[in-house]
Amino acid sequence: xxxxxxxxxxxxxxxxxxxxxxxxxxxxxxxxxxxxxxxxxxxxxxxxxxxxxxxxxxxxxxxxxxxxxxxxxxxxxxxxxxxxxxxxxxxxxxxxxxxxxxxxxxxxxxxxxxxxxxxxxxxxxxxxxxxxxxxxx
Numbered sequence: 001x002x003x004x005x006x007x008x009x010x011x012x013x014x015x016x017x018x019x020x021x022x023x024x025x026x027x028x029x030x031x032x033x034x035x036x037x038x039x040x041x042x043x044x045x046x047x048x049x050x051x052x053x054x055x056x057x058x059x060x061x062x063x064x065x066x067x068x069x070x071x072x073x074x075x076x077x078x079x080x081x082x083x084x085x086x087x088x089x090x091x092x093x094x095x096x097x098x099x100x101x102x103x104x105x106x107x108x109x110x111x112x113x114x115x116x117x118x119x120x121x122x123x124x125x126x127x128x129x130x131x132x133x134x135x136x137x
Contacts, residue, residue, distance in 0.1 A: 002033070003133045011134065012045045014060045018091060019047065023136050025093045027051050027100075028119065033130040047134065053118040054100030057081055066091045070104055071122070072113040082108040 004010050006019060010031060019029055028050040034042075046059035048071070055071040068089055069081040082104050089095055102115070116122040123131055 001133050003135045005137045006134055007137050010043055012043050012060050015047065019134065021093050022049050022096060029134040030131045031134060033132050049096050050119045051097055051100040055116060055119060055122060056096050056099035058096065068099060070099055072115050075113060078111050078113055
């Protein structure tokens with residue numbers, strides 16, 4: 001898998017501090033390869049954090065701030081992940097770790113979904129897209 005350095009300019013600057021903390025804590029981080037998709041020079045505003053085979057989605061939105069979601073296999077009833085209320089989340093390593101361990105928003109606690117076994121399964125099922133691993137500088 002291709003890699004890119006954290007401060008290479010591929011990621012929105014608002015994500016960098018959290019991404020650096022996650023890398024220091026042992027997470028693997030991945031971004032989608034958007035080259036060729038956008039010709040406006042834009043950078044990615046989201047990434048996937050992987051810890052012990054659990055996957056979390058983290059995004060920075062200029063209107064909402066940080067958005068964090070669970071990641072599970074697609075299903076008609078519940079889509080591909082559950083979003084946390086951006087006003088009620090802690091933007092820190094432990095919250096991302098909890099999502100990777102299976103934390104879901106309160107409204108979704110009774111909903112049964114199938115999680116991916118690991119990042120490799122996620123990439124295989126989502127092979128229509130190429131991913132790049134983000135590494136320390």
